[in-house]
Amino acid sequence: MSVVLKRVYEDPSPDDGYRVLVDRLWPRGVRKDE
Template identity: 55%
Template sequence: MDIQIKRIYDPPGPADGIRILVDRLWPRGLSKERAAVDYWAKAISPSDELRRWYGHEPDKWEEFKARYFEELGANPEGVRELRQQLDSGPVTFLYSSKEERLNNAVALRQYLAEEC
């Protein structure tokens, strides 16, 4: 499973393949045309409560992933819908956070890799 990760504010590129937004909220100041999102996976993004609790604090990363994985495990239909998108070729998960290494797109890719 080849999943790239890219900040949604970066310009789309030909190697992106299917562009999947994995955030619950639409990115500020970005039009739908400029974002070039093919699928918005809102149903499998972290809950508002989890997102607020985490606050992109590096010390909470491992606990964030554990809680997020629990949420994903409790949402098999949302994960199944996302997996259908992954069958179409190259995929890029898009996120809006300024944090490049510790964000929900990275966690989601890890979850999907470990679930297989």
């Protein structure tokens, strides 16, 4: 199993797999259902 770090503002790519947001605050301008 590999772990890849990405910025929340980057568009998802087909090879992302399962994405988890790890942060204290939800980023501005990003909806929680995306």
